[in-house]
Amino acid sequence: MSLSRRDFTRAALAGTGLAATGLSTLGLLTPAQAAERLLVVQWGANWIEVSKQILAEFQKTNDTQVAWELHSGGSAAVVAKIKATWPRTQYNVLSVWDPVFRAMIAEDWLLPIDESIVTNLKTIPDQYIQKNAKGEKMTVPLSTAGAFWGYRDDLLPGGFSSLEDLLKPEFKGKLCVPYPINLTGLLIVSAAIQRGGNERNPEPGWDFIKELASKGQIGEICTSNSEYINAMATGRYSVGFWNNGGWFATAKNFPVKLKNRMPDNKGFLYNEGFCVLKGSPAKAAFEFANFFAEPKMNEIYNMPLGSGPTQPSAKANPMIADWYYTPEELPKYAYFADFAYLSSVMNEWNARWEREIVPLVRRG
Amino acid sequence: MRRPSLSTALLWPALLVMVPLLLGPLLLLAHESLKPFVGGRIGGDESGALTLQNYAQIADPQYVRYFLDTFRVGLLATAFALVLGFPVAHFIVRRAGPTMRRLMVGGLVGTLFLSIIVRVYAIAMTFGPHGPLSDFSRLFGISASSPDGAELMVVLGLLNSTLPLVALTLIGTLQNINPRLEDAALSLGAPRWKTFFQITVAMSLPGILSAAIIAYAFCISNLVVPMLVGRGFIVFVSNLIYFRFSEVANFPSGAALSMVMMVISVALFYGLLSLVRSHWQEAGK
Amino acid sequence: MKRFADALFQTAYLSLVTLFVAFSVIPVVVAVVLSFDARGFVGPFPPTQFSLRWYDRFLADSYYHDGLVTSLVLATSATFIATVVGALAAIGLHHATFRGKGLIQAALLSPLVIPNVVLGFGVLIFASRLGILDGMTRLMMGHVLITFPYVMRTTAASLVGIRASYYEAALSLGAKPLGALWQVTLPLARTGIIAGAVFGFVTSFDDVGVSLFLTDAFTFTLPVAILAQMRANLDLTIAALSVMFIVATVLIIVILDRVAGLDAITGRGVYGR
Numbered sequence: 033m034s035l036s037r038r039d040f041t042r043a044a045l046a047g048t049g050l051a052a053t054g055l056s057t058l059g060l061l062t063p064a065q066a067a068e069r070l071l072v073v074q075w076g077a078n079w080i081e082v083s084k085q086i087l088a089e090f091q092k093t094n095d096t097q098v099a100w101e102l103h104s105g106g107s108a109a110v111v112a113k114i115k116a117t118w119p120r121t122q123y124n125v126l127s128v129w130d131p132v133f134r135a136m137i138a139e140d141w142l143l144p145i146d147e148s149i150v151t152n153l154k155t156i157p158d159q160y161i162q163k164n165a166k167g168e169k170m171t172v173p174l175s176t177a178g179a180f181w182g183y184r185d186d187l188l189p190g191g192f193s194s195l196e197d198l199l200k201p202e203f204k205g206k207l208c209v210p211y212p213i214n215l216t217g218l219l220i221v222s223a224a225i226q227r228g229g230n231e232r233n234p235e236p237g238w239d240f241i242k243e244l245a246s247k248g249q250i251g252e253i254c255t256s257n258s259e260y261i262n263a264m265a266t267g268r269y270s271v272g273f274w275n276n277g278g279w280f281a282t283a284k285n286f287p288v289k290l291k292n293r294m295p296d297n298k299g300f301l302y303n304e305g306f307c308v309l310k311g312s313p314a315k316a317a318f319e320f321a322n323f324f325a326e327p328k329m330n331e332i333y334n335m336p337l338g339s340g341p342t343q344p345s346a347k348a349n350p351m352i353a354d355w356y357y358t359p360e361e362l363p364k365y366a367y368f369a370d371f372a373y374l375s376s377v378m379n380e381w382n383a384r385w386e387r388e389i390v391p392l393v394r395r396g
Numbered sequence: 397m398r399r400p401s402l403s404t405a406l407l408w409p410a411l412l413v414m415v416p417l418l419l420g421p422l423l424l425l426a427h428e429s430l431k432p433f434v435g436g437r438i439g440g441d442e443s444g445a446l447t448l449q450n451y452a453q454i455a456d457p458q459y460v461r462y463f464l465d466t467f468r469v470g471l472l473a474t475a476f477a478l479v480l481g482f483p484v485a486h487f488i489v490r491r492a493g494p495t496m497r498r499l500m501v502g503g504l505v506g507t508l509f510l511s512i513i514v515r516v517y518a519i520a521m522t523f524g525p526h527g528p529l530s531d532f533s534r535l536f537g538i539s540a541s542s543p544d545g546a547e548l549m550v551v552l553g554l555l556n557s558t559l560p561l562v563a564l565t566l567i568g569t570l571q572n573i574n575p576r577l578e579d580a581a582l583s584l585g586a587p588r589w590k591t592f593f594q595i596t597v598a599m600s601l602p603g604i605l606s607a608a609i610i611a612y613a614f615c616i617s618n619l620v621v622p623m624l625v626g627r628g629f630i631v632f633v634s635n636l637i638y639f640r641f642s643e644v645a646n647f648p649s650g651a652a653l654s655m656v657m658m659v660i661s662v663a664l665f666y667g668l669l670s671l672v673r674s675h676w677q678e679a680g681k
Numbered sequence: 682m683k684r685f686a687d688a689l690f691q692t693a694y695l696s697l698v699t700l701f702v703a704f705s706v707i708p709v710v711v712a713v714v715l716s717f718d719a720r721g722f723v724g725p726f727p728p729t730q731f732s733l734r735w736y737d738r739f740l741a742d743s744y745y746h747d748g749l750v751t752s753l754v755l756a757t758s759a760t761f762i763a764t765v766v767g768a769l770a771a772i773g774l775h776h777a778t779f780r781g782k783g784l785i786q787a788a789l790l791s792p793l794v795i796p797n798v799v800l801g802f803g804v805l806i807f808a809s810r811l812g813i814l815d816g817m818t819r820l821m822m823g824h825v826l827i828t829f830p831y832v833m834r835t836t837a838a839s840l841v842g843i844r845a846s847y848y849e850a851a852l853s854l855g856a857k858p859l860g861a862l863w864q865v866t867l868p869l870a871r872t873g874i875i876a877g878a879v880f881g882f883v884t885s886f887d888d889v890g891v892s893l894f895l896t897d898a899f900t901f902t903l904p905v906a907i908l909a910q911m912r913a914n915l916d917l918t919i920a921a922l923s924v925m926f927i928v929a930t931v932l933i934i935v936i937l938d939r940v941a942g943l944d945a946i947t948g949r950g951v952y953g954r
Contacts, residue, residue: 071898076910101898102744102909111645112802112894115438116809122898135645139438205541211628213643251541253628258911268525268541285720376436379646382639386631387458394461394543394629402858406773407785409766410829414789417826421803424810480704483697500702502934507705508883509930510712511904513911514923518708518715526725529707559705561880568839568872587683589690606838610831613793619890634796634890641802641894654799661794666787 067095068316072125072306073110076102078336079127083324086333090323096316111135114309124312125320129304130371131216131378133162133171136307138372143308144168149318152325156342159368160303172321173303174330175339176356178292179218179275180299185287187270194296195226195240198249198271205251207244208269212385214255216374218300219273220381221367226297231369234381238388245392253393257281276355280338283351290355298367299357303342422658429651440648450652459636463660466632469547469622470615473554477562477611478604480555485566486596490575501567504560516553516624523552546627553621558611565610569603570596609668616661633657709927716920735921745918748906755817755902756885759824760832764878767832771873772866775840786837793830797890800826805894816900823891827884832877839873840866 074080080102087098101123103110111132114121118141126136136142144164147153150172153161160173183191188206192198198207209219217231223244224230224237244250251269254260260278263269265285272278282288292299306324308317323329331346340348340356348356357366431440432447488500523529523540530540538544573596581591597604619634626635633653640650711726719730739745774786792800804823813819847869851861867874892902901909903922910916 104905104909116805266525379435379644382644403773403776406769410770413766420807424806425803480701483694484701487698506927506930509926511923514712514920515708518711521726588687617796638798658795662791665794
């Protein structure tokens with residue numbers, strides 16, 4: 033293979049460029065600055081579908097070309113690829129979430145958002161935006177997402193009222209939970225909150241999880257959205273803890289109720305969105321991000337994802353109406369975990385899960 | 397003597413291609429495994445002093461269980477694959493008529509092309525809670541929803557992927573064994589089963605071991621099957637490594653686990669291989 | 682007594698063959714049914730509604746087409762390199778007499794036992810150390826690494842029953858070493874080489890572990906493309922694809938059988954009937 037696909041793509045693009053120059057010298061095309069090209073990393077399935085739809089709108093007024101790559105491993109997999117070749121990287125814009133934003137800010141890979149271009153950032157609530165040590169805004173949040181406990185109402189009519197209930201014998205093997213590195217340890221944080229702890233005081237949470245594990249309550253531990261969706265579809269598990277994406281897909285096929293307003297626990301909120309890597313064509317990248325952050329586009333973007341828009345004026349999918357909180361409910365039920373801290377302990381928590389929890393669930 | 401020089405010449409291309417491809421990554425991984433790791437960062441700390449802490453962490457006795465699980469589950473799947481695969485290979489080579497033989501070989505090659513992801517989903521559906529064979533695990537006295545049920549699914553997933561591999565390898569072996577030996581034993585009045593075990597199986601031992609090695613290697617290095625049907629209960633060493641490279645970005649720890657896994661597997665493999673070779677020399681006599 | 686033991690043996694033998702066939706066929710049947718499943722989740726089997734949505738999706742999405750082209754090019758070229766180099770090495774080792782031969786053999790076969798994720802990540806850092814950022818080159822490095830041992834292993838296995846004396850006989854009858862190799866050893870090893878190439882091709886084509894780390898934005902393999910789509914939500918396109926592949930494989934096998942006879946591919950062995 034002497035001619036790689038990339039060379040080929042490059043040659044093809046150069047060819048189009050040449051043709052465009054030819055046409056413009058003939059006065060057939062209005063001369064424009066050379067089109068920039070962006071490589072954007074996005075999630076598959078609904079995410080990429082809606083993104084392509086919005087891109088088509090974007091390209092009506094902007095000649096920036098966009099190539100997509102899909103996250104194929106965890107979102108840290110793309111990070112591994114960037115790390116291996118940094119600072120030479122092909123990637124420009126990444127669609128990731130708070131913990132990965134934090135990791136990339138810590139590596140100093142991101143460009144601060146230029147608010148003179150990303151004008152739509154103004155109306156996005158400030159607490160959604162991740163900042164670096166200097167206080168500069170580093171992300172363009174597009175979605176409010178969350179991780180919640182919930183259950184299948186058809187299998188468990190009426191549900192449960194507190195996480196403590198889940199220790200009862202009738203829940204043996206009925207729980208479907210994430211591997212701790214998925215959702216960045218929020219499962220353990222949730223268990224910690226139940227017993228009076230939090231992410232910095234996770235011991236009570238570990239104890240609670242150990243109790244669940246040694247009683248055989250945990251029926252499956254999932255590592256991706258599709259695994260969770262499949263697991264909940266088998267009907268083998270009635271209760272789970274997962275992100276809105278997994279619940280949204282499950283809710284399309286089965287009656288699902290979220291336990292996001294428990295008196296003794298919280299629902300976890302975080303943001304997903306874009307960030308721009310250093311070395312990217314900044315203007316094009318920011319224009320691209322800005323277009324997605326525009327209220328109307330923000331509404332279209334979140335509609336099929338089961339996540340909430342970050343623009344206050346955008347409407348949310350009616351199906352998820354009570355999944356998120358009213359401003360008055362926020363302090364009571366919502367929890368904003370310290371993702372910078374969580375991503376710093378993730379390695380440790382992962383090892384701890386392997387050493388302390390898996391042996392317990394394995395024994396059954 | 398021209399023979400040694402020719403055989404060395406035949407080896408050179410492989411050495412030129414494979415040695416850099418193997419040694420380069422492995423040396424870099426060995427180096428990575430000695431770098432210190434700071435939580436929350438991506439990969440090892442380039443500037444830090446080299447350390448053995450990554451190895452110390454996985455020396456925890458709890459990690460031995462993952463190695464044991466991997467090797468045990470792999471062994472189970474391999475054993476089943478041989479028990480099922482050998483009779484089929486024998487059937488195809490010795491008993492099947494030309495049409496049957498064509499059909500079966502064609503079928504075996506065809507199923508090779510079934511993606512492992514699809515295989516595993518298909519097995520999960522067949523033997524899952526709503527599947528037509530959901531009670532299968534009861535035959536073994538295992539509840540499908542128990543951790544042992546998860547292990548059974550992993551075994552079935554691995555088994556299904558290795559079956560065509562094993563059968564096709566054994567067909568190659570059996571074809572090169574003289575059928576007259578079996579015929580002779582039978583015509584001298586030896587029972588069928590005795591002939592089968594004492595002549596056919598015994599003579600195919602090198603090939604059986606060879607097929608076993610391929611199947612076993614495939615099983616213990618598998619990532620997808622435990623990931624999709626292990627339910628988080630059955631976690632292979634590959635999965636631990638994958639989490640480190642792909643999720644927590646602790647490359648040094650992943651590299652350290654890789655080195656340990658590699659040393660154990662290659663030693664195991666080398667031992668088995670010497671076994672094959674000693675039998676092979678016997679068979680050649 | 683003997684008759685009873687033989688009958689028992691016969692029953693056990695045939696039930697194992699039947700079990701094998703059943704267990705091999707089940708996933709294929711389920712995959713075929715799944716590929717027509719109208720649901721977007723893995724629900725009770727069999728499904729009640731059927732559709733062509735997964736076939737449509739595969740045919741309509743250029744993302745999959747790009748992945749398919751890359752996978753075919755990659756699997757074909759990696760297998761080609763691995764087959765030539767691996768078969769020669771196996772034959773070389775078969776005749777070799779020097780010390781340390783076992784060690785070389787074990788080393789060359791070792792990618793078989795090393796988890797693919799390790800090889801993938803290793804090649805990623807190796808390639809970037811060499812300044813190779815191109816996805817196709819990286820993938821080729823990784824895939825030669827994983828396909829090579831299959832060819833070498835099966836070639837060696839098929840040589841097991843072949844006595845070195847055949848080759849020596851050819852030599853003593855005046856054949857040149859290369860000629861003896863070409864006319865005696867190679868045809869006998871053919872089954873193994875072809876089987877190895879097929880295993881190698883399938884391994885490369887179905888690989889996830891290595892490719893996951895080596896793809897780049899413009900060069901990604903089909904399984905990685907599918908896995909990426911499947912992470913976020915269940916996607917049975919891969920079932921549709923597998924079915925198409927099985928059909929294609931069966932067609933190729935039937936055509937080969939008509940044209941050349943299947944035995945030409947699998948060989949008949951030394952004692953072929």
